[in-house]
Amino acid sequence: MSFTLTDTPLDPAALMRGLADVRAGACVSFEGRVRNHSEGSRVDALDYEAYGPLARTEGERILAEARERFAILGAACVHRTGHLVPGDLAVWVGVCSAHRGPAFEACRYIIDETKARVPIWKKEHYAGGATEWINCATRGPHAPGAGP
């Protein structure tokens, strides 16, 4: 069980090898990648910023919750920080278990909770030079409650 922040590229194969367990019949992984578009705008790059100490504490808490709720053998989550471009891997979650149900459910739980709770922020850089901190708009189309 480990939650890690890193400013260097992620290697999914090496990360999955870290979860190897001959009791495991099922390993599920999630790769979150930088898309080249976001709500209709072309994305040229992203910056990820984390509040390290609390991100690690909260990330480890999420992994511990997954272990309590689901019959899994191992789980890990690694999140990038720094400057990323489309196609780059931003987050990796891997879970191994004896049977496949718990691996799928725990993997989904970990990425959902990580996105909702871990203090990591994302700034999108759009074609043309505009930027935006995602979820932080207070007016305009991305503000909460705005739009139809």
Next chain:
Amino acid sequence: MSFTLTDTPLDPAALMRGLADVRAGACVSFEGRVRNHSEGSRVDALDYEAYGPLARTEGERILAEARERFAILGAACVHRTGHLVPGDLAVWVGVCSAHRGPAFEACRYIIDETKARVPIWKKEHYAGGATEWINCATRGPHAPGAGP
């Protein structure tokens, strides 16, 4: 979209690269591995055997169904045949989509349907020399309807 049978080891990293798409924000993979135990017995090895032509047809049909049901960008499934030992990768499923929900759901659908419908068989070799074709018992504890 492709369903493949192979008698050589699977390379998940290479398989996932085959699904690369800059529109994809989420890629989910499933790795089915040979466990060292099965219903309490120690497993030393497995043989997988497939009815190739129909396995490929049915596998491709499952991938097409996944594409119809879920908003995904790409999906693939590769299944091993031949002699495997604990820790070996027996099956790999990968799905990429713009958002994570469909990738998780389609990946689960593909592995569930593959296990239920594709004509592939598994013979377990136990410590001590006994063997069993899984799901094929007609008496004893593994027969349908047997046991509590």
Next chain:
Amino acid sequence: MKTVRIQYFALLREQRGVSEESVTTGAGSPGELYRDLRKLHRFTLPQDRLRVAINEAFGSWDAELRDGDTLVFIPPVAGG
């Protein structure tokens, strides 16, 4: 009488002792043919635990058997 090709896999292959054979039969359907072969070779799997493939596609046990068909009796699958 017609002649059909049968391919065997997994448990049926082991119980039959061959991977494939040609059979000349008076059976009218795959279901009738399996009943005959099961008696002859003492296959343990009852028909209701199998599916049948005719010419590389899933088929019906009641289909009309034609000369030259290729049949596979498909034991319960166990991929993954």
Next chain:
Amino acid sequence: MKTVRIQYFALLREQRGVSEESVTTGAGSPGELYRDLRKLHRFTLPQDRLRVAINEAFGSWDAELRDGDTLVFIPPVAGG
């Protein structure tokens, strides 16, 4: 009066122009302090869209502010 350390991240860091600062304040709670700082630095995010961390753990806006505390006002997160 007490002195607390504040770390800024993401949008708040950009709007404040620094990553951290020490502030000597008469505010009794993180909520009161954010209200003062928001007015001073024109932070766009209202308090109800933030969480607060006190000494590297999530805390309460009503907690009693102590001399030497480290505070982080946490903008809406967007990992993954």
